[in-house]
Amino acid sequence: MATTSKIEWTEQTWNPTTGCTKISPGCKHCYAETMSKRLRAMGTEGYENGFRLTLMPDRLDEPRKRRKPTMYFVNSMSDVFHARVPFEYVDRIFETIEKTPQHTYQMLTKRADRMAQYFASRPVPPNAWLGVSVENRRHGLPRVDHLRKVAATVRFLSVEPLLEGLGPIDLAGIHWVIVGGESGPKARPMKLEWLQEISQQCRDAKVAFFFKQWGGWGADGTRRSKKSNGREFQGRTWDEMPAQTEVA
Template sequence: MTTTSRIEWTEQTWNPIVGCTKISAGCKHCYAEVMAKRLKAMGTPGYEKGFALRLIPERLEDPLRRKKPTVYFVNSMSDLFHERVPAAYIDQVFEVIAKTPQHSYQILTKRAERLANYFSSRSVPRNVWLGVSVENKRHGVPRIDYLRQVPAKIRFLSVEPLLEDVGELDLTGIHWVIVGGESGPKARPMKPEWADAVRVQCEEQEVAFFFKQWGGWGADGKRRAKSKNGRLLNGRTWDEMPAAPLG
């Protein structure tokens, strides 16, 4: 099953896996876990066990049925490189990707070490964007070095939810950075200076910068609902997208 995405930086979601387990600070208030519980209550196929990890092979061929070039976010409801996902199943996902060069596939993981290990013996399809989550210094920043080991045409960072000042970033080999605050009733605040520090480093290192949202807190440090100003940083929107590198 693929669905039209409400995520600002993609078009469709493709979930041949659902469910996950928490491994770092960014997982504490996981939006996918909350959504999975709602879908289970609604009787949605694939979510009979809520957020328990589940492979759904009947969804593997969904992109093959779509001829229109589309940007897919892969496993918005899981993590493709979860330790309990067999490598053979990940191979099947990439076989579909390789068969559909008209599409682009964005894959985001918190299991950066497994990402690097997987591709140490495999090539990356040209239509794949690979990214890692960078929510803080302890868990997130070390993932960047693992991502850099993988020869993807586009490598990106999802600095969301941004939970602290992540300090000085080496963006060598990184093509795109997304920044956003946490959403939901238990959202942790994001300070403007944290987000802007990442933006400045992107500008200095010539990396595309995308500001996704403030989330549950505003730039003024007050809890609020989303508004028309929910994507403004320094009084403007930042919607930069990566250019495919040469070669």
């Protein structure tokens, strides 16, 4: 079901599929896997299969029932472009998106090549923002090139968890960058200089920059609770959102 989200950069989550499989270091401590197991143990409807990929066609129409314009994060508990999600089913997801122009949909994937393949023969609805995860240089940065091939009104990067310095990032055609450290008991630290490097590149390229969290490690390299470390960077909270752009 669609639920109110605690994620700082969205309002609601909508999960027409649940479950996933790990494909890169960013998946190592997947919050969705942990949450799926917890929901299954609680007997929550829709999580009978735990974290095994599952299509949820009964959820496809949920956003159509909501008239109030809403920012939806699509598949916070899965990946729309997983290889085992048929394109015919993805078509049904985007049919709902097209039929609800009052909403904005944020869609994030680690399978950027399959996303580019899907949209090679299909237009992107103007109310769909498309993003890729960028956790490191080897796995994350190549996804940006695939994203750039897709003609979306907003293209964004979710640099979370940031696991190493990324070096120069080609931000051409990118409208928004979200950065965050990892949280949880096994969180890997994010270094201040990695964050500074990305934020400066965003400012230079005039790309909206959103700092989500420090996570389990503070700016000083000390382990604390996520709440204690907070969200401030350079003495302020960075909540920049992308301006709506023309498809390019």
